[in-house]
Amino acid sequence: MHELSICYTIVETLQEVVKENEIEEVEAIVLEIGELSSIVPKYMENCFPCAVDGTLFEKSKLTIEVVEGIGRCKRCGYSYRLLPVEGYCPNCDVKDFDVISGEEFIIKELICF
C-alpha cells in the first residue's frame, strides 16, 4: 500500500519534470533508494505499472539503484555497513552511530528521447 502511493507521488513529480523540460518520451526512470529507507524495491517495481497506467511513463522502464546503509561509529570513528551487523560496530561492538548513507529516496534521473 505504501509503495503504491509513493509510486503515485513519483509520477506526479515526474509529470512536472517532463513539462518543465519539454520531454515527450521517457525511456527509463532511475530511482536511488537507500537500504535504510522503509521502501522495498521489489514492491516498488510491482506497484509501478499500476501508477503509470495511462500516463506518459506507461512504457518507461523503472531502474532502482540501492544505496548501502553506512554508519560511522561515534566511539571509534569506524565506518561500516549497518544491516549485516544490525548496527553494531564490528570494531568496538557498540551500537551508536551517525548515518552516512542509506536513507536516500531520490528520483535520480530520466533517460529520455
Added chain:
Amino acid sequence: MKEFKILEVKRSIFENNDRQADLLREELKKEKVFLLNLMSSPGSGKTTTLMKTIGALKEEMKIGVMEADIDSDVDASTIATSGVKVIQLHTGGMCHLDADMTKQGLEGLGTQDIDFAILENVGNLVCPAEFDTGAVKNAMILSVPEGDDKPLKYPLMFSICDVLLINKIDVLPYFNFDIEACKERVMKLNPKIQVIPIASSTGEGMEDWYEWIRTQVRQWNE
C-alpha cells in the same frame, strides 16, 4: 537508433508533498488555525483521548476533527456525539494521508470558525510518519499494552513527533512496561519530544496534555 539523453532530476521523492505541506501550513498560519496530526497504532485509544480532549477544551476553543480511515465511519460517528464539527476522510485503501488529502479535508471541514483542527490519521506507525500532512505539530499515542520497545521498532514515527502521549497508564501494574526505559529510547531518537503519560479513560495526566495544546494554540496565533 534514436538519440537519447540523460536528464538529472535529483529530486526527493517526497518533494512534491513536502512543498504542498509547507503551503498548507502558511495558509493555516494566516487563518489562525492550529492543525494537529494525531497518529498511533490501531487500538491505542486515539478516539477516547480525543473525546476527552474535546470535552475539556470545547468551551475554550472552536474545535474541528477530521477522521481518516481506510473505510468505515465508526470513529466519526463517535466524535460527532461530542457536538464539534467532524468529517470523515476515506483514504481509499491508502495507509496514510498526504498534504493534498489533508487540504481537501480542511476545505470540507471549513476552517473559518475553527481554532484547533485535529487530524486523526490512519492507525499505523509506519507510513504516516513518511508523509508530511501540513500539520503544525505531530502527536502520537503509544499505549501501555503495545510495549515499551515500540521506539526501537518504529524509530521514524518517534523522531518526527513533537509530543508523545503514553496512554493507559492505569493498567501499568498488569504489563511489563517500563516508562523510564521507554522515555529514554524516545529521547535518544528525538531529544526535543515532550512525553506525557496519561490514562484517557480515568483522566490521569490529561491536564498536562490540555496545557500542551493550549500553549501550542496560543503560540501559533501569536
